Amino acid sequence: MFQHVGKPIPRKEDRRLTTGKGRFSDDFSLPGQTYAAMVRSPYPHARILGIDTADALAMPGVLTILTGQDVRDDGLLPVPHNPVPSTNFDMKLTAPDGGIPFIGPHYLLPTDKARHVGEAVAIVVAETSAQAVDAAEQVMVDYEELPHITGTAAAAEPGAASVWDEVPDNVFIDTKFGDWAATDAVFASARHVVRADFHIDRVTAMTLEPRAALGSFDEETGRYTLYAGSGGAVRQKGELSKVLGVEADRVRVLSFDVGGNFGARNRVYVEFGLVLWASRRIGRPVKFTATRSEAFLTDYQGRDLVTKVELALDENGKFLALRADNLSNVGARCVSLSPLSKGSGLITGSYDIPIAALRARAVFTNTMCTQAYRSSGRPEVTYAIERLVELAALELGFDPLELRRKNLIPESAMPYTNAVGSIYDSGQYEKNMDWVLRIADWDGFDARKAQSASRGKLRGRGFANYVESSIGSPRERAEIEIKLDGTVEVVIGTQPSGQGHETSFAQVVADMIQVPVAKVWIVLGDTDIVSVGGGSHSGRSMRHAGTVMAMAAADLLTEGRKRAADLFDTEMSGIEFESGYFKVTGTNKAIDIFALGEQTRGTHGPLRVARNNEMHTPVYPNGAAICEVEVDPETGLVTIVGYSTIDDVGRCINPLIVHGQTHGGIAQGVGQAMWELCAIEPETGQPLAGSLMDYGMPRSDNMPFFNCEIAEVISPTNPLGIKAGGEGGTTPALVTVTNAVIDAVKDFGVTNLAMPLTPFTVWKAIHQSNRHPA
Numbered sequence: 001m002f003q004h005v006g007k008p009i010p011r012k013e014d015r016r017l018t019t020g021k022g023r024f025s026d027d028f029s030l031p032g033q034t035y036a037a038m039v040r041s042p043y044p045h046a047r048i049l050g051i052d053t054a055d056a057l058a059m060p061g062v063l064t065i066l067t068g069q070d071v072r073d074d075g076l077l078p079v080p081h082n083p084v085p086s087t088n089f090d091m092k093l094t095a096p097d098g099g100i101p102f103i104g105p106h107y108l109l110p111t112d113k114a115r116h117v118g119e120a121v122a123i124v125v126a127e128t129s130a131q132a133v134d135a136a137e138q139v140m141v142d143y144e145e146l147p148h149i150t151g152t153a154a155a156a157e158p159g160a161a162s163v164w165d166e167v168p169d170n171v172f173i174d175t176k177f178g179d180w181a182a183t184d185a186v187f188a189s190a191r192h193v194v195r196a197d198f199h200i201d202r203v204t205a206m207t208l209e210p211r212a213a214l215g216s217f218d219e220e221t222g223r224y225t226l227y228a229g230s231g232g233a234v235r236q237k238g239e240l241s242k243v244l245g246v247e248a249d250r251v252r253v254l255s256f257d258v259g260g261n262f263g264a265r266n267r268v269y270v271e272f273g274l275v276l277w278a279s280r281r282i283g284r285p286v287k288f289t290a291t292r293s294e295a296f297l298t299d300y301q302g303r304d305l306v307t308k309v310e311l312a313l314d315e316n317g318k319f320l321a322l323r324a325d326n327l328s329n330v331g332a333r334c335v336s337l338s339p340l341s342k343g344s345g346l347i348t349g350s351y352d353i354p355i356a357a358l359r360a361r362a363v364f365t366n367t368m369c370t371q372a373y374r375s376s377g378r379p380e381v382t383y384a385i386e387r388l389v390e391l392a393a394l395e396l397g398f399d400p401l402e403l404r405r406k407n408l409i410p411e412s413a414m415p416y417t418n419a420v421g422s423i424y425d426s427g428q429y430e431k432n433m434d435w436v437l438r439i440a441d442w443d444g445f446d447a448r449k450a451q452s453a454s455r456g457k458l459r460g461r462g463f464a465n466y467v468e469s470s471i472g473s474p475r476e477r478a479e480i481e482i483k484l485d486g487t488v489e490v491v492i493g494t495q496p497s498g499q500g501h502e503t504s505f506a507q508v509v510a511d512m513i514q515v516p517v518a519k520v521w522i523v524l525g526d527t528d529i530v531s532v533g534g535g536s537h538s539g540r541s542m543r544h545a546g547t548v549m550a551m552a553a554a555d556l557l558t559e560g561r562k563r564a565a566d567l568f569d570t571e572m573s574g575i576e577f578e579s580g581y582f583k584v585t586g587t588n589k590a591i592d593i594f595a596l597g598e599q600t601r602g603t604h605g606p607l608r609v610a611r612n613n614e615m616h617t618p619v620y621p622n623g624a625a626i627c628e629v630e631v632d633p634e635t636g637l638v639t640i641v642g643y644s645t646i647d648d649v650g651r652c653i654n655p656l657i658v659h660g661q662t663h664g665g666i667a668q669g670v671g672q673a674m675w676e677l678c679a680i681e682p683e684t685g686q687p688l689a690g691s692l693m694d695y696g697m698p699r700s701d702n703m704p705f706f707n708c709e710i711a712e713v714i715s716p717t718n719p720l721g722i723k724a725g726g727e728g729g730t731t732p733a734l735v736t737v738t739n740a741v742i743d744a745v746k747d748f749g750v751t752n753l754a755m756p757l758t759p760f761t762v763w764k765a766i767h768q769s770n771r772h773p774a
Contacts, residue, residue: 004507004517005720008656012518013502023256025212026289028227033214033285034063036275037132039122039139040297041114044366044685045148045161048113048141051122056138061131063282065139066274067122068111076277078105079268080242083330083337087471088616091344091420093337093360096174102166103334104364108243108270108277113146115163115332116366117687118297123274125286148366148685152199152306152329155363163332163364173328173337173362177344177420183357186321190312194392200380200734201755202304202329202678203671204689205373206697209259210295215275216285224251224276229258231266232535234493235473237527243273251276256525261497262374262668264300266537267335293690301678302373304329305343305380309388311353317398319407322348322356322419324384330362331369337362339370342469343377345422349385350429350465350622351407356419366685368678372537374668375727378468383735386464387752390739394751401437404465405430415716424467424620425715425723432624432646432711433465439707440626440644448628458631459641460744466732467622470724472540474614477532478552480509481608482597488513488520490549493533494541495524498664499726500657501541507653508546508720512553513593514580532612539724542653544615546720552611559609560593563600567591619715621723623647625666625732627740636763638674638741640704645732648711650723655710658725662708665726669733671698677756696756747771 016022039051053065083103084093095101104115114121122139126132147161154160155170162168187193213228224244230236233255241248258265275286290298310323324347328340344360393400408429409416416424437443445461452459479491490509495501506520523529534540557577564582565572574585583590591599597607628642643666652658675696679688689695708729714721734755741757742750748769753761 004510005653007654009503009507009517009654011500011503011657012506013500017257024209024259025214025227025229028214030214030216030285033287034125034127034282035129035132036278036286036288037124037136038120038271039124039136039141041117041119041121043114043143043145044117044150045146046114046143047146048110048121049144050142052140056124056135059131059135059138061127062135063125063127064278065122065124066109066278066281068107068109071107071109072111074277075245076108077243077245078107079270079273080239081106081267081335083334085338085341087474089618090471091177091341093173093175093341095172101172101334102164104164104332106333108273116368117685118368119332120270123278125278125282150365150367150680150682150685152304152327152363152365155329155365156327156361163366167364170363170365171361172334172364173340173360175360176358177360178357179355180357183321183323183355186355187310187312187323190320191315192313192396193310194313194388194395195310196388196391197308198384198387199754200303200305200383202301202370203373203676204296204299204301204678205260205262205264206695207260207264210290210292211265211269211299212289213272213275214285214287215279217276217280219283222250225254226252226272226276227254228272229265230255231261231497231537232533233495233525233527234530234533235535236268236272239268240273240276244276253527254525255495258497261536263302263372263376263537265497266535267300267371292692296690296695297687298368300335300371301368302370303380303672304370305339307380307384309384311388311392313392313396317396317403317406319351319353320355322353324358326358326360328362329365329367329370331365331367333369334362335369336371338372339377339380341377343381345420345469346378346381346467347385347420348418349382350409350467351385352409352413353419358420367680374665375468375730378731379669379734382464382466382731386732386735387738391751401463405433408433408465422469425717426713427467427620427622427648428711428713429465429622432622432648435709436624436626436644436646439709440642442626452630458633458744460629460631460740460742462627462736462739462743464732464736464739465624467620468727468731469618469620470539470543471618472537472544473534474616475532475612476534476544476548477610477612478545478548479608479610480552480556481606482593484598486519486594488515489523490520491523491529492545492549493530494536494545496536499536499541499661500654504542504654504657505545505549508549509553512550513556515593539621539727543619543718543722543724546653546722547615547718548611548613550719551613552609555609555611556607559607560596563596563604563607564591567596567600615718617717619650619717619723621647621649621728623711623728625736627736629740629744631741631744631762633766636759636761636766638757638762640670640737642707643704644707645729646709646711647725647728648713648723649725649728650712650715651721652710652712652725658710659708661726662729663706665729666706666733667698667703669730670703670737673734673737673755673757675756675758
């Protein structure tokens with residue numbers, strides 16, 4: 001009896017990835033390929049009066065230069081982003097009038113205006129990359145600079161510059177959730193009300209592999225082929241076919257190994273369409289590889305939420321009601337509303353708050369578009385509620401832990417419907433809290449603080465509970481075939497960007513059909529093979545893929561029983577399956593699944609099944625985290641000295657992989673808390689972070705060893721009981737680190753600090769405090 005699920009099996013794909021045998025976008029080349037460079041706007045907002053390409057076209061090696069007018073003349077359509085989440089349980093966001101929102105058409109190249117610094121306004125194709133870059137610098141664009149707006153809150157203010165004429169006040173989403181009348185009534189009579197405003201600022205995914213695309217058009221077949229790393233090749237095939245105005249079967253997308261994603265690569269980039277279109281125009285393959293600075297300017301970015309929150313409490317500290325106003329900055333065009341939607345459903349966090357009211361808005365600004373970024377929307381609202389609880393405890397004199405414990409959703413209340421309608425499927429929140437306090441040695445903190453003080457350092461600790469949601473694209477398909485070489489081939493539509501799917505998916509199938517995991521091979525990323533699939537996002541991969549693979553495996557065994565019954569000339573009811581063998585009950589007649597596939601291939605065809613599934617019900621991973629820091633009061637330098645988490649992922653398929661995902665997730669959250677910021681100068685609209693000289697990152701030497709445990713409270717929503725394990729590390733990290741640093745410097749009267757918590761930010765807070773000795 002094979003049992004692979006739950007085992008820490010080392011990843012099958014790592015040998016390939018660590019020995020230079022990966023298949024990343026820039027690894028691909030085609031005979032006769034050319035190279036593309038983009039002409040990008042230096043202005044945040046400017047009308048395009050004309051583009052003079054004559055001098056650049058005359059330069060050596062230049063093959064063509066295409067502009068927005070060429071896009072329109074060739075009848076190319078905007079990228080169909082479809083940003084409003086479409087599953088049954090998503091929070092439904094609407095325009096201010098209640099209708100369908102205007103999202104800003106996203107043509108491959110604009111004809112009217114550039115709406116953010118770095119927006120591509122022309123593409124240059126040349127024989128070499130250097131020739132393309134040189135020629136791009138000689139393309140003369142006549143701009144009329146226009147007023148711009150970059151700040152999230154400022155964009156919604158009266159009189160702000162308009163990004164789109166169709167939305168003069170920039171607010172294109174304005175939706176209310178919850179019971180406003182009841183919430184207002186509770187606040188009017190509450191003993192205590194605590195308020196706070198927060199800005200969870202903008203970051204970028206900073207993927208290890210800058211995005212790249214290689215496009216080729218075949219004149220004979222009329223087919224387009226794109227090599228480009230993404231979070232979902234099937235979706236991008238469909239979107240690009242619409243841009244190009246052709247049937248979907250005329251586009252093939254190949255997306256194999258992806259060097260980093262977590263949202264940044266889940267939506268189509270204009271360069272993907274541009275290289276395909278340019279290839280058709282010149283009759284040769286066209287390749288584009290972004291520089292790191294281009295990635296900083298034009299990768300889809302994350303976060304950027306301004307939130308105003310209010311909490312009503314009774315005299316004993318019981319939470320009575322919550323009011324929130326969330327304002328999301330989508331940038332120059334709306335690519336995704338997932339962050340605003342998912343965050344909207346979780347404003348009450350892990351707490352039993354009976355009544356709530358939320359206003360959710362989104363604004364356009366003259367900045368790069370934002371997208372769902374790891375744990376899309378959940379770190380922002382977790383930050384808000386957990387900081388608000390800390391402030392409530394401080395202002396009203398409660399112990400922060402006891403205030404949380406008093407208001408946690410009890411296990412007996414599961415499934416629990418929160419005040420805005422989200423249905424938490426399962427969880428043991430107080431047990432998570434107790435567990436993380438134990439593994440972090442919360443009670444031993446005072447001794448560690450004294451030891452830090454003896455070295456002139458300030459020690460602080462931060463705590464946070466969290467709950468997050470996992471929904472994602474609802475459709476998935478699995479195809480399983482028993483191959484003649486004694487292996488099992490599984491075709492699946494969700495694809496990895498480092499999550500270990502080739503191993504964990506194989507574990508599920510191996511257990512289902514009782515074969516060694518080494519015999520199961522996962523096929524993904526080629527849309528000529530993979531026909532359906534939602535891709536990797538929103539913690540959906542294992543839940544959706546695991547569910548449909550389990551269904552397909554059951555179908556495969558049913559087909560195997562039919563064939564074995566025919567082979568042994570008996571009734572199907574007399575065939576049992578055990579340890580990879582089909583057996584005739586009560587006899588010694590048996591055949592293994594591989595021999596059955598081989599022996600029946602001539603009469604029945606390949607032993608192969610395909611299964612589609614659609615799943616809308618969300619799950620709610622949850623947990624708790626503790627961070628300890630030391631602060632040098634002379635320099636403001638923060639050192640993380642301990643980090644502990646408990647993460648309830650539902651059934652854990654591979655704990656080795658889940659721990660790796662947790663570690664990476666923590667690092668991404670800590671990075672935003674401590675160092676990362678896509679800073680933009682308001683007066684000029686210029687991004688100030690254009691390289692790794694300007695943008696701080698988590699590294700091995702500034703992160704501690706993590707102390708992580710996995711809780712497995714099985715979800716009742718899917719056959720395998722899976723929640724999600726890819727995003728929990730990030731969700732509480734922003735606020736856990738912030739709470740720890742504030743705790744370290746609280747004796748100076750510091751009660752709030754804005755991220756990132758750089759040495760200068762912390763030093764300034766200490767030295768501007770009225771309790772500082774100076």
